[in-house]
Amino acid sequence: MGPTVDQRWDLVDRITKKTVEVGAYKxxxxxxxxxxxxxxxxxxPFAIAVLYGFWTFFSGFAGLxxxxxxxxxxxxxxIPWIGDKxxxxxxxxxxxxxxxxxxxxxxxxGDISFAxxxxxxxxxxxxxxxxxxxxxxxxxxxxxxxxxxxLPRLAVLIDSxxxxxxxxxxxxxxTLVSLGCNVPGVTxxxxxxxxKQRFMMIVLLGVFIPCGAQIGxxxxxxxxxxxxVFLTLAIGYLGFGWILNKVWPGESPEILMDxxxxxxxxxxxxxxKTWNRTRHFLLIAVPFFLLGCAIVMVLYxxxxxxxLAGGLEGFLVTLFGVPAxxxxxxxxxxxxxxxxxxxxxIGAMTTYQVFKSVVLLTIYFPCLATFAMLLRELNWKExxxxxxxxxxxxxxxxxxxxxxxxxxxx
Amino acid sequence: MNNRSTSxxxxxxxxxxxxxxxxxxxxxxxxxxxxxxxxxTFTAWRAVILICAGLIYLSSVxxxxxxxxxxxxxxxxxxIWIVAAMDIWAMITASIPSGAEEAGEPWFASGTExxxxxxxxxxxxxxxxxxxxxxxxxxxxxxxxxx
Numbered sequence: 001m002g003p004t005v006d007q008r009w010d011l012v013d014r015i016t017k018k019t020v021e022v023g024a025y026k027x028x029x030x031x032x033x034x035x036x037x038x039x040x041x042x043x044x045p046f047a048i049a050v051l052y053g054f055w056t057f058f059s060g061f062a063g064l065x066x067x068x069x070x071x072x073x074x075x076x077x078x079i080p081w082i083g084d085k086x087x088x089x090x091x092x093x094x095x096x097x098x099x100x101x102x103x104x105x106x107x108x109x110g111d112i113s114f115a116x117x118x119x120x121x122x123x124x125x126x127x128x129x130x131x132x133x134x135x136x137x138x139x140x141x142x143x144x145x146x147x148x149x150x151l152p153r154l155a156v157l158i159d160s161x162x163x164x165x166x167x168x169x170x171x172x173x174x175t176l177v178s179l180g181c182n183v184p185g186v187t188x189x190x191x192x193x194x195x196k197q198r199f200m201m202i203v204l205l206g207v208f209i210p211c212g213a214q215i216g217x218x219x220x221x222x223x224x225x226x227x228x229v230f231l232t233l234a235i236g237y238l239g240f241g242w243i244l245n246k247v248w249p250g251e252s253p254e255i256l257m258d259x260x261x262x263x264x265x266x267x268x269x270x271x272x273k274t275w276n277r278t279r280h281f282l283l284i285a286v287p288f289f290l291l292g293c294a295i296v297m298v299l300y301x302x303x304x305x306x307x308l309a310g311g312l313e314g315f316l317v318t319l320f321g322v323p324a325x326x327x328x329x330x331x332x333x334x335x336x337x338x339x340x341x342x343x344x345x346i347g348a349m350t351t352y353q354v355f356k357s358v359v360l361l362t363i364y365f366p367c368l369a370t371f372a373m374l375l376r377e378l379n380w381k382e383x384x385x386x387x388x389x390x391x392x393x394x395x396x397x398x399x400x401x402x403x404x405x406x407x408x409x410x
Numbered sequence: 411m412n413n414r415s416t417s418x419x420x421x422x423x424x425x426x427x428x429x430x431x432x433x434x435x436x437x438x439x440x441x442x443x444x445x446x447x448x449x450x451t452f453t454a455w456r457a458v459i460l461i462c463a464g465l466i467y468l469s470s471v472x473x474x475x476x477x478x479x480x481x482x483x484x485x486x487x488x489x490i491w492i493v494a495a496m497d498i499w500a501m502i503t504a505s506i507p508s509g510a511e512e513a514g515e516p517w518f519a520s521g522t523e524x525x526x527x528x529x530x531x532x533x534x535x536x537x538x539x540x541x542x543x544x545x546x547x548x549x550x551x552x553x554x555x556x557x
Binding site: 027028029031032033035036037042045046048049050052053055056057060061063064067068069071072075076077 | 452455456458459462463466477478480481482484485488489492493495496499500502503506507509510511512513517549552553
């Protein structure tokens with residue numbers, strides 16, 4: 001026969017007396033800093049400083065490699081060299097592999113890296129010269145935020161705002177992860193409590209959160225507009241989230257989250273995490289980049305792109321108020337949003353039209369890799385609703401932006 | 411435990427006022443001796459951060475060595491370190507490539523160009539960086555007193 005209940009309690013008392021020290025709790029400096037960073041009055045300014053650091057580190061890192069070296073590697077060396085070596089190919093093969101012959105003419109004015117468009121030129125330039133460095137910088141900064149223990153505190157700070165749209169502060173984690181790549185962002189939605197919250201979060205990520213590839217392209221082509229683009233996306237994220245919370249059935253319960261103490265990051269862990277995520281990104285995204293370029297060039301070479309752009313021109317120009325020259329890039333956006341940003345005829349557009357087009361391309365159909373994740377995480381009914389929501393969002397958001405532009409005379 | 415420290419209170423008061431003034435200078439923009447503010451995408455953000463850091467410093471003047479007050483000063487200092495570190499990071503990234511785009515030109519900046527990138531004028535947060543490190547002395551002092 002085992003010990004009685006009283007004997008067990010006696011044992012507990014004896015162990016407690018030997019192991020537990022009782023006294024007034026004295027907060028440490030770490031506790032005090034932790035409290036200061038979750039108090040809204042001091043925590044929000046600190047969050048602004050952290051996000052400023054996050055963003056400027058990203059811009060500097062991506063700028064150093066992209067503008068400092070790789071734009072020149074491709075624009076001055078690789079693309080002219082490959083164009084020269086493969087000049088003898090038949091037109092259809094040259095178009096798909098290298099790109100538009102006009103971009104290689106001596107009198108061509110413009111950026112050959114974007115204008116060429118082939119698999120071996122623009123298809124390699126975009127992921128290697130622009131996107132890779134943006135993604136490494138984002139993943140590195142994100143890993144530092146995670147491992148210092150700041151991310152859960154950001155979740156606590158933003159909790160009350162997220163409750164207004166039926167989510168809670170934890171939603172900041174998949175949102176920030178998605179800024180690197182939407183694929184792990186969708187996976188990061190799994191800890192959310194209910195099916196409603198997971199559906200809402202996945203849809204909002206797919207529509208309103210640009211991935212590292214798109215951010216890299218924006219940083220390279222329209223750096224002065226990024227702030228406005230992000231502000232517009234944040235308004236859309238919260239506004240459409242609020243609507244989705246009202247119309248989509250289900251519960252939005254509270255979540256209990258562990259907030260760990262601040263810790264100095266272990267650099268070997270940070271580097272390993274960054275490498276694993278970057279490798280995952282390269283394995284998934286680069287083949288889709290090349291495939292996207294190949295499909296676009298096949299459409300161009302066969303004349304299908306002109307027919308498609310011509311057919312949709314009236315609709316896109318009327319609804320979104322973009323010039324006719326921008327319609328091919330908006331059509332390409334259905335295949336590759338990041339590539340489409342690079343194809344926008346920025347010189348032929350007003351600043352507001354460029355801003356509007358970049359926002360529209362960001363909220364377009366999710367990339368194929370993200371769509372594959374949606375198929376895994378959502379059932380067919382939810383996917384259909386997600387697609388319907390996407391179409392409605394593009395039309396409504398694009399229409400509203402166009403109306404604002406018309407009202408402002410932009 | 412006595413949480414008062416005259417030297418500590420004077421230090422955070424001076425830092426608070428300096429951060430406020432430098433934050434306002436970020437908003438105004440211009441060049442003053444070794445100090446410069448280049449208008450850019452993040453100028454307003456830097457100004458907001460420095461002004462908030464100044465206000466947080468000033469709110470921790472009384473009972474400076476109380477752990478909560480010291481925590482606020484440390485957080486204000488970290489905010490300045492973040493902005494200054496990013497200013498230094500911008501200098502580093504600008505100092506390495508040559509900026510040339512034509513074939514045959516050098517890829518990396520020359521030694522002179524590299525060193526010139528680190529010369530004055532400096533951004534306001536960089537001027538606050540060294541004085542803000544004094545907070546580490548007060549953190550150590552409190553730790554010694556507490557133990």
